[in-house]
Amino acid sequence: MFAGAAAVAAAAALTACTEDDAQLQVELAAAPGSTVLPGEDLAPTLLALSSTLFEAADIAALATEESLTDLLAVSTEAGLPLLLGTDEAVAEELSRLGARTVVTAAGTDLGDLGEDLGDDLEVIELEGEEADDDPLRSVTVAGHPAPLALLVDPELELPAQSAVTAIVQAAGGSVSEIPGGDLGRSGESLETAASAAGDDPATGVVALGESFGPAEAWTDTLQAALTMPQLPGGGHTVFPGRRMIAVYGSPDVPSLGVLGEQGLEETITRVQDLVAEYEGLAEEPLVPAFEIITTMASSDPGGDGDYSSERAPELLREWVDAAGEAGIYVVLDLQPGTTDFLTQAKLYEDLLTEPHVGLALDPEWRLSAGQKHMAQIGSVSAAEVNETVTWLADLTAENALPQKLLILHQFSRSMITDRQDVDTSRPELAITLHADGHGVAGDKLGTWNSLQQDLPEGIFMAWKNFYDEDSPMFTPEQTYEVEPRPWFVSYQ
Numbered sequence: 179m180f181a182g183a184a185a186v187a188a189a190a191a192l193t194a195c196t197e198d199d200a201q202l203q204v205e206l207a208a209a210p211g212s213t214v215l216p217g218e219d220l221a222p223t224l225l226a227l228s229s230t231l232f233e234a235a236d237i238a239a240l241a242t243e244e245s246l247t248d249l250l251a252v253s254t255e256a257g258l259p260l261l262l263g264t265d266e267a268v269a270e271e272l273s274r275l276g277a278r279t280v281v282t283a284a285g286t287d288l289g290d291l292g293e294d295l296g297d298d299l300e301v302i303e304l305e306g307e308e309a310d311d312d313p314l315r316s317v318t319v320a321g322h323p324a325p326l327a328l329l330v331d332p333e334l335e336l337p338a339q340s341a342v343t344a345i346v347q348a349a350g351g352s353v354s355e356i357p358g359g360d361l362g363r364s365g366e367s368l369e370t371a372a373s374a375a376g377d378d379p380a381t382g383v384v385a386l387g388e389s390f391g392p393a394e395a396w397t398d399t400l401q402a403a404l405t406m407p408q409l410p411g412g413g414h415t416v417f418p419g420r421r422m423i424a425v426y427g428s429p430d431v432p433s434l435g436v437l438g439e440q441g442l443e444e445t446i447t448r449v450q451d452l453v454a455e456y457e458g459l460a461e462e463p464l465v466p467a468f469e470i471i472t473t474m475a476s477s478d479p480g481g482d483g484d485y486s487s488e489r490a491p492e493l494l495r496e497w498v499d500a501a502g503e504a505g506i507y508v509v510l511d512l513q514p515g516t517t518d519f520l521t522q523a524k525l526y527e528d529l530l531t532e533p534h535v536g537l538a539l540d541p542e543w544r545l546s547a548g549q550k551h552m553a554q555i556g557s558v559s560a561a562e563v564n565e566t567v568t569w570l571a572d573l574t575a576e577n578a579l580p581q582k583l584l585i586l587h588q589f590s591r592s593m594i595t596d597r598q599d600v601d602t603s604r605p606e607l608a609i610t611l612h613a614d615g616h617g618v619a620g621d622k623l624g625t626w627n628s629l630q631q632d633l634p635e636g637i638f639m640a641w642k643n644f645y646d647e648d649s650p651m652f653t654p655e656q657t658y659e660v661e662p663r664p665w666f667v668s669y670q
Contacts, residue, residue, distance in 0.1 A: 202236040202237045202279060203234075203235075203236050203319075203320055204232065204234075204235045204236070204237065204257055204258060204259070204319045204320065205232065205233040205234040205235065205319075205320045205321050206231060206232060206233060206319065206320065206321035206349075207230065207231055207232060207233045207321070208233065208321055209381040209382070210230045210231055210326060210381060210382055210384070211230060211380065211381060211397075212375075212379060212380055212381055212382060212383040212384065212396055212397050212400060213226070213230055213384055213385075213393045213396055214384075214385045214386070214387070214388075214390045214391065214392065214393040214396045215227055215230075215338070215342065215384060215385070215386050215387075215393075216338075216387075216388070217334070217336035217337070217338050217339065217342075217386045217387030217388065218336065218337065218338070218387075218388075219337070219338070220246075220262055220337055220338045220341060221261075221262040221263050221265075221267075221268075222267070223338035223341075223342060223386075224260055224261055224262050224338075224341070224342075225261065225267055225268070225271055227342060227345060227346075227384070228259040228260070228261060228271055228275070229271065229274070230384060231259070231326075231345075231349060232259050232275060233321065234275055234276050235258065235259050235275040235276065235277055236276065236277060236278055236279060237258055237277060237278075237279040237280070237281065237302075238258055238259040238260070238261060238272060238275060238277045238279075238280055238281070239252050239253040239256075239258045239259065239260045239261070239280070239281045239282070240261050240262075240264070240268070240272075240280045240281065240282040240286065240288075241260060241261070241262050241263075241282070241283070242262070242263070242282075242283060242286055243262075244283070245282070245283035245286070245304065246262065246341070248283065248304055249281065249282070249283070249304070250341055250344060250345075252281055252304070253345065253348075254344050254345060254347075254348035255348070257319045257348065257349070258281065259271075259275060259277075260341075260345060264286070264287065264288055264289075264290040264291050265290060266290075266292075268291065269290075269291040269292050269295050272291070272295060272299075273295060277299070278298065278299065278300060279299065279300040279301070279302060280299050280300075280301055280302070281302040281304065282301060282302070282303065282304070283303070283304050284303040284304060284305050285303075286303075288301070325351070325352075325376065325382055326346060326349055326350070326351030326352070326382050326384065327351060327352050327353075327354065327373075327374035327375075327382060327383050327384070328342065328343065328346040328351055328352070328353045328354070328384050328385075328386065329353075329354055329355075329356045329359075329370070329371070329374060329383065329384070329385040329386070329390065330343070330353060330354070330355055330356070330385075330386050330387070331355070331356060331357065331358060331359040331386070331387050331389045331390070332355045332357055333357055333358055333359075333389075334359075334387055334389060336386060336387050338386065339386060339387075342386055346384070351384075352374070354370045354373075354374060355370075356370060356371070356385075356390075358389060358418075359385070359387060359388075359389025359390040359391070360389075360415050360419075361399065361400070361403040361414075362403055362406070362408075362413045362414025362415045362419070362580065362581070363413050363414075363415045363418070363419040364411075364412055364413040364419045364420075364463070365408060365411070365412020365413050366412070367413060368403060368404075368408065368412065368413060368414070371383075371400060371403050371404065372404055375400055375404060379397055379400035379401050379404060380397050383396075383400060402578065405578070406533075406578055406579070406580055407533040407579070407580060408533070408580065409465075409507065409533065409534060409580050409581075410465050410466075410502075410505040410506060410507050410534050411463045411464075411465040411505065412463070413580075414580035414581055415580070415581050415608070416536075416580075416581045416582070416583045416608035417583075417608045417610070417638050417665045418462065418665070419462065419463070420462050420463045420464070420465045421456075421460050421462050421463075421464055421465070421663075421664075421665050421666070421667075422464075422465050422466070422467040422507055422583075422665065422666045422667070423449065423452050423453045423456055423464060423465075423466055423467065423667050423668075423669075424449065424466070424467035424468060424469045424507075424509065424666065424667065424668040424669065425437045425445060425448060425449045425452065425467075425468060425469070425668070425669050426469040426471075426511075426642070426668045426669060426670040427439070427469075427470070427471060427670065428470060428471035428472075428474060428489070429442070429470070429493075429494070429497055431471075431474075434471055434474070435471070435669075435670040436448070436645065436669055436670065437468060437469070437470065442496065442497060442500055443500075445468070446466075446500065446501070446504050446506065449466040449467070449468065449506065450466055450504075452466070452669060453465070453466045455654045456654045456658065456667075459654060459655065459658045460658060460663070465505070465506075465507055466504075466505070466506045466507070467506060467507040467508065467509060467666070467668075468497065468501055468506055468507070468508045468509065469509040469511050469538060469585075469668050470494065470497065470508060470509065470510055470511060471511045471513065472488070472489055472494065472510040472511055472512060472526060473486045473487065473488045473489065473511075473512050473513050473514060473515075473522050473525075474486065474487045474489070474513055475513040475515060475543035476515065477550070482517075483516070484514065484515040484516045484517040485515030485516055485545060485550070486513060486514050486515030486516075486517060486522070486543070488522065488525060491525065491526055491528060491529055494510075494526075494529060495529070498529055498532060498534075498535060501534065502532065502534045506534070507534050507535075507536065507583070508529075508532075508534060508535045508536070509535075509536045509537065509538045509583060509585060510526055510529065510530070510535065510536070510537055510538065511538040511540055511585075511587075512537070512538065512539055512540060513540050513542075513543035513544075514543065514544055515543065515544075515545050516545045516546070516547065518544075518562055518565070519539050519544070519558065519562060519563070519565075519566045520562070520565045520566045520569055523537060523566055523569065523570065524569070527573065530570070530573060530582075531573065531577050531579065533579050533580050535582075536582045536583030536584060536585070537566070537570060537582065537583075537584050537585070538584070538585035538586075538587060538612070539558065539563065539566060539584070539585070539586055539587065540587040541556055541557050541558040541586070541587065541588065541593040541594055542555055542556050542587065542589070542593060542614070543556050544556040544557060544558045544562075555590060555592070555593065556593070557592055557593050557594065557595060558593070558594055558595070559594075559595050559596060560594065560595065560596040560597055560598070560599040560600045561596070561599070563586065563594065563600050563601075564599070564600065564601045566584075567584065567600070567601045567604060567607060567609070568601070568604070570582060570584060570606075570607060571604035571606040571607050572606075574606040574607070575606050579606075581605070581606055581607065581608055582606060582607055582608070583607075583608050583610060583666070584607045584608065584609050584610065585610045585611075585612045585640060585666070586600070586609065586610070586611050586612065586637075587612045587614050588611060588612065588613065588614065588629055589613065589614040589615045589625055589629075591628065591629070591631075597632070597633070597634065598632055598634055599634075600634050600637070602634050602635060602636035602637055603636075608638060609636065609637050609638070610637065610638040610639070610640045610665060610666055611629060611630075611633065611637050611638070611639055611640065612640040612641075612642060612666065612668070613625055613626045613629050613639065613640065613641055613642065614642050615642075616642070616644040616647035616648050617647065617648065617649060618648075618649050619652070619656075622648070622652075623660070626639075626641070626660065638665045638666070639662055639664050639665065640664050640665060640666035640667065640668070641657060641660060641664035641666070641667050641668075642667070642668045642669075642670060643657065643667065643668070643669050643670070644669075644670050645669065645670065
């Protein structure tokens with residue numbers, strides 16, 4: 179909280195020439211509401227901060243662009259509200275505060291505040307960096323606000339940040355950094371948010387800048403952050419809060435990939451060992467992952483005639499649960515044959531309500547009528563992808579789950595038609611394009627670069643290493659030298 183009378187007494191540079199001997203008082207808000215302050219323009223930021231921190235104030239500091247530094251020093255030392263400019267909004271805030279005295283720079287024109295307010299204000303003028311020599315008669319700071327915390331985004335350089343930080347720190351508040359304004363980016367960000375919110379997210383947590391979201395949703399955002407289950411590795415945001423290293427395949431089917439070459443416990447150890455090979459190569463935390471082929475492309479139409487063999491969800495439950503306990507993310511991979519992705523995804527809704535389970539769509543195995551696996555390469559339209567995007571995002575939101583990973587596999591541009599129309603607007607999903615090219619390094623990089631052309635904004639990139647088909651397979655160091663560095667790397 180503000181330093182109070184002792185600090186005010188130290189502000190000997192101020193003078194007041196009021197018509198009576200009434201004591202000047204600043205009253206702090208008893209429970210400043212949690213909010214998001216605008217950060218681009220200092221004037222509206224200071225207005226919002228004043229309305230948040232102060233219940234009333236007989237005296238306020240009023241700055242112009244030229245006198246801002248001096249008035250900020252006065253404001254933080256004496257514990258006064260600080261406002262910038264003399265427009266109507268400033269006049270309304272001075273009226274709300276009940277201000278009858280302002281501290282301002284000599285020569286400041288108060289005419290724009292309006293006759294009703296401006297003519298009644300007593301003025302304390304600064305001369306250079308100091309006010310008149312007469313001592314300030316008396317100012318007291320009343321009220322004991324809730325503990326105050328300011329959250330700032332270190333990835334933004336906001337004009338208002340230094341002034342707001344100084345005012346909050348002068349109020350005895352803390353200042354903490356939340357990268358990207360994303361409370362759920364990491365476990366550390368969530369710990370910071372939890373410490374700031376204390377027992378009541380509705381009071382005392384002030385964020386700066388639009389990266390934190392709209393002010394009217396801030397309390398709900400805080401509450402959700404504190405109650406939502408976390409992802410493996412901590413946090414609620416899949417990327418950029420972590421990078422993943424995965425083994426690919428299907429349990430008990432060695433021919434489909436390394437995940438099925440050994441039992442469950444051995445697979446957990448294998449993927450953890452893979453992650454260890456990448457330690458020290460990235461700044462972000464590294465999280466192990468299983469990519470489980472959940473519906474398998476088949477040469478036989480099967481009983482439902484869709485050329486896809488669906489694994490029973492209950493048979494995968496053991497793998498999903500064990501992965502969660504071991505801090506491993508799980509991706510359910512769909513090879514749908516002649517049916518559509520959404521129909522198959524809904525078969526695994528129960529598993530997808532787990533916070534550590536995402537989804538992968540593999541268009542290579544999405545057949546049109548009359549096509550057969552291995553005879554033609556399948557494809558999917560952006561419209562069909564978007565049906566799954568909408569369903570999965572809604573499922574995530576309805577169950578208050580952390581962000582889900584949605585992988586789109588691709589090695590040819592033709593595999594996803596109208597790819598520019600893929601909906602990347604849903605914050606519930608981290609949509610990732612998985613480049614499945616294999617062979618010599620030049621071919622793999624050619625596929626990688628081609629697939630990034632005309633890519634919709636907001637899609638992350640993923641890479642696959644093949645033990646048998648690559649010549650030779652990239653090392654972890656070579657994999658992470660690829661530009662852009664892949665967020666998800668799988669091994670088949």
